[in-house]
Amino acid sequence: MPITITAFERSPDGGKGLARDTRVRWALEEVGQPYAVRLVSFQAMKEPAHRALHPFGQIPTYQDGDLALFETGAIVLHVAERHAGLLPDDANARARAITWMFAALNTVEPPILDLVTARLFEGDKPWSKERLPLVEDRVRDRLKPLAARLGEADWLDGGFSAGDLMMVSVLLRLRASGILDEFPTLAAYVARGEARPAYKRAFAAQLAVNTKPLAG
Numbered sequence: 293m294p295i296t297i298t299a300f301e302r303s304p305d306g307g308k309g310l311a312r313d314t315r316v317r318w319a320l321e322e323v324g325q326p327y328a329v330r331l332v333s334f335q336a337m338k339e340p341a342h343r344a345l346h347p348f349g350q351i352p353t354y355q356d357g358d359l360a361l362f363e364t365g366a367i368v369l370h371v372a373e374r375h376a377g378l379l380p381d382d383a384n385a386r387a388r389a390i391t392w393m394f395a396a397l398n399t400v401e402p403p404i405l406d407l408v409t410a411r412l413f414e415g416d417k418p419w420s421k422e423r424l425p426l427v428e429d430r431v432r433d434r435l436k437p438l439a440a441r442l443g444e445a446d447w448l449d450g451g452f453s454a455g456d457l458m459m460v461s462v463l464l465r466l467r468a469s470g471i472l473d474e475f476p477t478l479a480a481y482v483a484r485g486e487a488r489p490a491y492k493r494a495f496a497a498q499l500a501v502n503t504k505p506l507a508g
């Protein structure tokens with residue numbers, strides 16, 4: 293059985309690559325591991341069979357033999373630890389790359405998700421106009437030091453790593469807000485990630501799912 297991941301039968305973004313199966317596909321593409329995808333509907337995600345794989349009823353999940361994982365951080369780390377290509381050999385550089393994965397997920401992604409919620413789901417609330425600038429500034433508070441650290445470098449710490457894969461994946465969600473473009477070096481960093489052949493293959497694969505007519 294190949295590695296099997298789950299993805300939305302139809303992603304709410306219509307195939308922009310923002311659903312989190314894209315980052316898992318990307319990691320698998322970077323390390324050259326073939327994988328199969330099981331598509332799940334929103335209804336199926338909340339049923340016991342899927343919750344046995346993902347307690348929170350979400351995608352993506354990852355199965356390899358008798359190992360089942362959820363949480364993209366854990367999945368990408370697992371892939372990166374088992375296959376060459378996403379983590380450096382040097383122990384300290386490896387630890388730093390993993391630190392960037394955590395920074396992406398724990399420090400940078402939360403305010404970005406808050407902004408997505410504010411823009412998509414709270415726009416009709418009477419307090420929305422007052423709150424949105426505060427939420428946007430919290431994102432900028434994360435991007436400023438990130439841009440300072442990246443400087444003119446291509447990647448966060450030497451060569452491309454799982455830390456960059458996760459950071460680019462997280463930053464991609466900002467594009468629609470326009471905030472990413474306020475930080476040209478970060479916008480270029482994201483574009484470098486998207487230009488990687490492995491990302492392109494991952495993006496194309498999820499787009500194919502989301503543009504194919506639904507069966508039945």
Ligand SMILES: N[C@@H](CCC(=O)N[C@@H](CS)C(=O)NCC(=O)O)C(=O)O
Binds near residue numbers: 312349363
């Ligand atoms: N922290 C989780 C988040 C997973 C997540 O939010 N998945 C979304 C798709 S990108 C989902 O399944 N949303 C549907 C839902 O929560 O009902 C991870 O990184 O894997």
